[in-house]
Amino acid sequence: MKAFIRSPAVQWALSMLLSGYIDLALATMRWRYIDTEGVDASVEGPGGFVGAFWHGRIALAVNCRKVLKHKPRRVLISLSADGQFIADAVERLGFPAIRGSGGKKGKDKGGTAALRQALAFMADGGCIAITPDGPRGPNQVMQDGIMTLARMGGVPVHLFGLACSSGIDLGSWDKGRLPGLFSRGCVVFDGPHYAPREADAATCEALRADWQARLIAAQTRAEAIAAGTGD
Numbered sequence: 001m002k003a004f005i006r007s008p009a010v011q012w013a014l015s016m017l018l019s020g021y022i023d024l025a026l027a028t029m030r031w032r033y034i035d036t037e038g039v040d041a042s043v044e045g046p047g048g049f050v051g052a053f054w055h056g057r058i059a060l061a062v063n064c065r066k067v068l069k070h071k072p073r074r075v076l077i078s079l080s081a082d083g084q085f086i087a088d089a090v091e092r093l094g095f096p097a098i099r100g101s102g103g104k105k106g107k108d109k110g111g112t113a114a115l116r117q118a119l120a121f122m123a124d125g126g127c128i129a130i131t132p133d134g135p136r137g138p139n140q141v142m143q144d145g146i147m148t149l150a151r152m153g154g155v156p157v158h159l160f161g162l163a164c165s166s167g168i169d170l171g172s173w174d175k176g177r178l179p180g181l182f183s184r185g186c187v188v189f190d191g192p193h194y195a196p197r198e199a200d201a202a203t204c205e206a207l208r209a210d211w212q213a214r215l216i217a218a219q220t221r222a223e224a225i226a227a228g229t230g231d
Contacts, residue, residue, distance in 0.1 A: 099114060186223075
């Protein structure tokens with residue numbers, strides 16, 4: 001069954017269904033955007049930047065194309081079979097993928113090539129979208145990749161907290177959620193943040209912990225606003 005589901009034809013059909021549903025759901029939603037000043041400046045400026053959100057909110061993150069406007073964008077997605085399915089779906093929704101991840105135990109699963117592509121894309125003024133707890137978690141635990149992008153690219157990082165008032169819970173490791181039709185949506189932005197190129201290990205860890213806490217806080221605030229219990 002797994003081989004059948006992961007066959008190219010089935011993956012293509014499923015990605016078509018998923019992207020179609022997400023596009024429809026997002027179009028029916030009422031959205032609020034909180035603290036956009038920093039990201040608006042990066043969008044209008046000539047330089048590139050990183051946009052980070054939790055893996056479980058990939059479907060909601062598609063709505064950020066309204067904030068990114070004309071800004072070229074790419075999303076980093078792993079080379080796994082599941083990654084191909086996600087890559088196909090989000091590309092149809094306006095976020096072409098750069099494929100690759102670092103892998104475990106030092107194994108490079110296309111991560112080096114993906115890093116080079118991402119850095120070159122940001123040097124040309126593009127936005128790289130990244131799920132810093134992906135591709136396999138733990139959920140809402142920020143990995144080191146985002147720090148590498150920020151340091152080597154010399155670019156700002158913007159954190160996106162995303163929520164919807166109702167949706168479909170997928171029961172996945174990342175507590176993934178698809179938006180519900182006619183629900184309320186909210187995006188809370190936090191940034192820009194920077195990582196000095198010459199930062200030592202202790203500084204990088206302090207920044208990683210701070211950014212993780214900030215993204216969790218932005219996510220929590222977005223969920224409260226979408227639910228009608230926050231400001």
